[in-house]
Amino acid sequence: MRSYKSLFYGIVFLIFIFFSNICSASKENDFLNDQRKGERIFKGFTVEGKSYNACIECHNIKPTVNINWAPSIFELQNKIKSDSDYDLASKFSNPSGELFIKLHSDISLDENEIKYIKSYILSVDKSNVNTRKSYFTLIKLLFSLILIFVSVFVIVKKQNIILRSLMSVSIIAASAYLSHTIYLQASNMGLSQYYAPDQPIKFSHKIHVQQNKLDCQYCHHSVDDSKSATIPHTNLCLNCHTVVREGGMSGKFEIDKIHKYITEHKHTKWNRIHSLPDHVYFNHSQHVNIAGLDCTECHGDVQNQHIQKQISPLSMGWCIDCHKERNVNVHNGYYKEFDINSNNKSVADQGGRDCSKCHY
Numbered sequence: 001m002r003s004y005k006s007l008f009y010g011i012v013f014l015i016f017i018f019f020s021n022i023c024s025a026s027k028e029n030d031f032l033n034d035q036r037k038g039e040r041i042f043k044g045f046t047v048e049g050k051s052y053n054a055c056i057e058c059h060n061i062k063p064t065v066n067i068n069w070a071p072s073i074f075e076l077q078n079k080i081k082s083d084s085d086y087d088l089a090s091k092f093s094n095p096s097g098e099l100f101i102k103l104h105s106d107i108s109l110d111e112n113e114i115k116y117i118k119s120y121i122l123s124v125d126k127s128n129v130n131t132r133k134s135y136f137t138l139i140k141l142l143f144s145l146i147l148i149f150v151s152v153f154v155i156v157k158k159q160n161i162i163l164r165s166l167m168s169v170s171i172i173a174a175s176a177y178l179s180h181t182i183y184l185q186a187s188n189m190g191l192s193q194y195y196a197p198d199q200p201i202k203f204s205h206k207i208h209v210q211q212n213k214l215d216c217q218y219c220h221h222s223v224d225d226s227k228s229a230t231i232p233h234t235n236l237c238l239n240c241h242t243v244v245r246e247g248g249m250s251g252k253f254e255i256d257k258i259h260k261y262i263t264e265h266k267h268t269k270w271n272r273i274h275s276l277p278d279h280v281y282f283n284h285s286q287h288v289n290i291a292g293l294d295c296t297e298c299h300g301d302v303q304n305q306h307i308q309k310q311i312s313p314l315s316m317g318w319c320i321d322c323h324k325e326r327n328v329n330v331h332n333g334y335y336k337e338f339d340i341n342s343n344n345k346s347v348a349d350q351g352g353r354d355c356s357k358c359h360y
């Protein structure tokens with residue numbers, strides 16, 4: 001009998017811990033430190049008598065899949081880390097940039113609020129935010145599993161109606177929590193499939209190619225006559241961005257980076273998206289110039305995307321399938337040189353399936 005009683009108290013304790021997590025988040029605390037005060041303003045618990053959009057509505061504190069033109073909190077951190085409180089205050093009291101003024105016009109922050117916000121922004125640690133959370137989730141998952149096992153055990157062993165119904169309720173609650181968490185984790189996992197790496201500058205093909213009618217070759221100028229398409233050097237961006245200093249979506253923030261990289265003599269470290277293994281030979285000019293293929297055949301609808309991603313699998317099967325189905329273009333100058341005159345030869349017939357053509 002005694003052992004059941006302690007078991008019962010044990011379970012009540014577990015349930016208490018379980019729900020105290022949820023309650024602690026909403027607990028009022030009059031003795032908040034600067035960081036917490038800043039966090040509250042940033043997240044929209046604005047000071048009484050003031051109303052404006054929470055910073056978090058535009059400035060993300062978590063990674064997203066869709067493009068967010070406003071700088072994330074981590075980018076703000078980078079930008080303001082060497083600013084004094086006064087510098088940050090004057091960004092609001094004496095703002096520059098059309099978009100910045102437009103989006104922050106209803107925000108009024110006093111000296112203290114600026115100090116709080118700054119200390120919050122500087123305190124956020126990207127790696128910390130993620131690891132602490134998953135650790136926490138793991139503990140909660142473990143708790144609910146134990147809770148379920150113990151409850152089942154009690155229901156099987158005990159006749160007491162009240163105890164039994166109590167245990168049934170806890171099983172339902174714990175299972176609901178478990179399946180909800182597992183569902184969230186599972187749907188997050190799939191995201192890596194569409195993962196397009198964050199780039200150091202939010203460069204958009206849609207804005208440059210579709211809206212401003214630039215040719216792909218304007219920037220990827222080696223694509224016609226060499227193996228690689230190459231990513232343009234930041235100097236090329238200056239052709240326009242010495243004049244165009246502000247974008248409609250990101251204001252000065254992203255274009256400022258171009259000038260920062262140039263003045264600091266740094267390369268923009270673009271994250272590579274398409275990448276074949278070293279043992280594969282692929283040549284752009286063979287496909288673009290000689291075969292006359294459009295970029296979209298392999299890269300998809302680049303001109304309509306803000307964020308670049310890999311559309312094709314780049315697998316061996318993908319290369320060979322196309323070689324089997326396409327004919328070589330024997331009418332261009334390249335093949336006249338080699339005196340090939342049969343018309344209906346697929347790339348594969350022509351040698352496009354030979355291991356040595358694609359492998360070093």
Ligand code: HEC
Binds near residue numbers: 041058069080104117
């Ligand atoms: C409606 C969207 C929106 C809201 C709300 C918003 N911002 Fe911004 N913010 C932006 C955008 C977009 C930029 C980039 C524009 C630019 O710098 O020209 C920006 C830029 C900034 C910058 C960078 C300035 C620099 O040095 O270039 C700071 C700092 C900033 N915001 C702070 C805040 C704070 C603090 C709040 C909340 C009190 C806030 N923002 C609310 C959209 C927003």
Ligand code: HEC
Binds near residue numbers: 216220308
């Ligand atoms: C104004 C210059 C510019 C123009 C015009 C341009 N690009 Fe790009 N392109 C870039 C930059 C910068 C990057 C690297 C950043 C990124 O991945 O978004 C890039 C990246 C890419 C990538 C991904 C490279 C990788 O890492 O695997 C592809 C594919 C691409 N461009 C294709 C195209 C195509 C197709 C067009 C024409 C429809 C085009 N680009 C027009 C500048 C340009």
Ligand code: HEC
Binds near residue numbers: 212254
């Ligand atoms: C041939 C001219 C030209 C070149 C070259 C060029 N851009 Fe642009 N870029 C523009 C124009 C035009 C806009 C649109 C400005 C606007 O929104 O009104 C723009 C907008 C942008 C924006 C802001 C988008 C927005 O709406 O907020 C960024 C960021 C940008 N470009 C980055 C780059 C980078 C990085 C390069 C070099 C790889 C580059 N651009 C090369 C003409 C150019």
Ligand code: HEC
Binds near residue numbers: 223228230282296
């Ligand atoms: C037949 C398919 C195919 C076509 C057509 C094609 N590409 Fe590519 N592209 C690739 C492959 C495959 C890679 C990866 C190459 C590697 O990793 O060596 C790539 C890589 C790139 C890159 C990354 C930098 C590099 O050279 O590795 C850019 C930029 C690019 N392509 C732009 C273009 C542009 C612009 C066009 C049209 C003018 C185009 N591509 C046409 C298949 C193609």
Ligand code: HEC
Binds near residue numbers: 327328329358
């Ligand atoms: C969308 C169709 C398409 C895809 C995808 C494609 N190719 Fe090709 N490839 C062609 C065509 C068409 C030719 C013939 C060019 C010509 O006329 O000589 C060709 C020719 C070649 C050649 C020269 C063959 C020879 O006989 O000299 C090599 C090597 C090659 N491709 C490698 C690759 C590799 C590696 C990949 C995958 C990463 C790939 N290709 C993907 C269409 C494609």
Ligand code: HEC
Binds near residue numbers: 316319
């Ligand atoms: C049209 C181009 C092409 C031809 C022809 C080709 N391969 Fe490949 N092969 C590739 C590409 C692209 C990859 C890389 C695939 C990847 O990264 O998943 C690859 C990968 C491989 C791999 C590594 C497997 C792996 O999963 O990484 C081997 C082994 C291989 N090929 C053998 C061959 C042999 C043997 C032949 C001749 C019968 C051949 N290949 C013909 C394009 C080709």
